[in-house]
Amino acid sequence: MDFVTLPRTNLKVSRICLGCWQMNGNNANINWDAQPYETSKACVDKCLELGINFFDTAEGYAGSEEILGRCLLGRRQDAIIATKFGFRDGIGTPAYSAVQIDEAITKSLRKLQTDYIDLLQAHFPSFISNTEEAITELKRQVSLGRIRSWGVCNFGPKNLKSLIDMGEIPVSNQIGYNLLWRSPEREVIPICKDKDIAVLAYSPLQQGLLSGNYMTLQDVPEGRRRGKLFAPTRTYLRVVGGENCLHQQGKGKTVCTNKDAPEGRRRGKLFAPTSTEKSRHGQPGCEPEMFEALHAMKDLCTKADVPMAKAALSWILQQEIRPVVIVGCSSPEQVVDNYNVMKITDELMHQLSLVTEKVKEKLGTTMDQWMHPDRCE
DSSP states (O other): OOEEEOTTSOOEEESEEEEOTTOOTTOOOSSSOOOOHHHHHHHHHHHHHHTOOEEEOOTTSTTHHHHHHHHTTTOGGGOEEEEEEOOTTSTTOOOBOHHHHHHHHHHHHHHHTOSOBSEEEESSGGGBSOHHHHHHHHHHHHHHTSBSOEEEESOOHHHHHHHHHTTOOOSEEEEEOBTTBOGGGTTHHHHHHHHTOEEEEEOTTTTTGGGTOOOSGGGSOEEEEEEEEEOSSOSOOOOOOOTTOOEEEETTEEEEOOTTOOOBEEEEEEEOGGGOTTOBOOOOOOHHHHHHHHHHHHHHHHHHTOOHHHHHHHHHHTSTTOOEEEEEOSSHHHHHHHHTOOOOOHHHHHHHHHHTHHHHHHHTTOOOSSBSSOSOO
């Protein structure tokens, strides 16, 4: 297992981190199927057995902190725990005052059954009401030993520069980053590299899109169609291949109806606003570019005899900035599979970057996968 020490700390963390959002106490949600405690425990056990010592959770991941705390009972010293404040009341939670940050830490400590948090993160910039007050409070919490370090999540270039201008450098910035979501390369990653801020990359497989299992819109579950890669509602989709596509010819292009299309993964900015009724971004998405890239990636990986998911993880891990990759797992077998990541050739790295360039260009500078205007400035 490859490790990295988080900047300005003595926290030596594995570069594979277990994302714990799926630890939901057997209560399914829009993002994850129901996962019983026993499965979560087996995943944590397997992580520790393999040397994966980094676990990421949040107060906004309903039930996750409690379950992770149970899983680590008697083994707290073997784990590095990152959690977040924000979303205490779900979407629309207002910004936190210093008092509310203190209260959030108290609740997280109780749920995690620990007396310290290794890395506390602000889940989004909008959860900080007064930056100077929040930083003062976070430093106070470090001095009390309740947290060992503090970082941020989803901070864009403007957000980061505001901290830097105050003379404050977070330990880390947790951001969405993968082959289909490369907008951080424009400004955020250069800032992190220059100021020695660790990059914690979540959604490395873009909610499974980079697994090679979702090659047409029909393959993508509804809950994963709400981001900016997808259209907000469904009208048509230009298709590149796909045996299961329900296509028809019209106006010189191949189009795809949504008669049988599941909707859950079409809510991000990769998809157009017409892809799902539950998306919140209202942007056009980049479905044609995305599916074209997915087919090209699958062809490249087939020729290289490398599973597409492993290539996608390796592509992130082999970036110059040496990010930590946060991966959710629903079985100990998945933990092992992610642990056994393989090094890919420089040529494959280059080709994967090349075939996803159109998606990168279409997305532009947006950092927020789900909403517009961006919450990550």
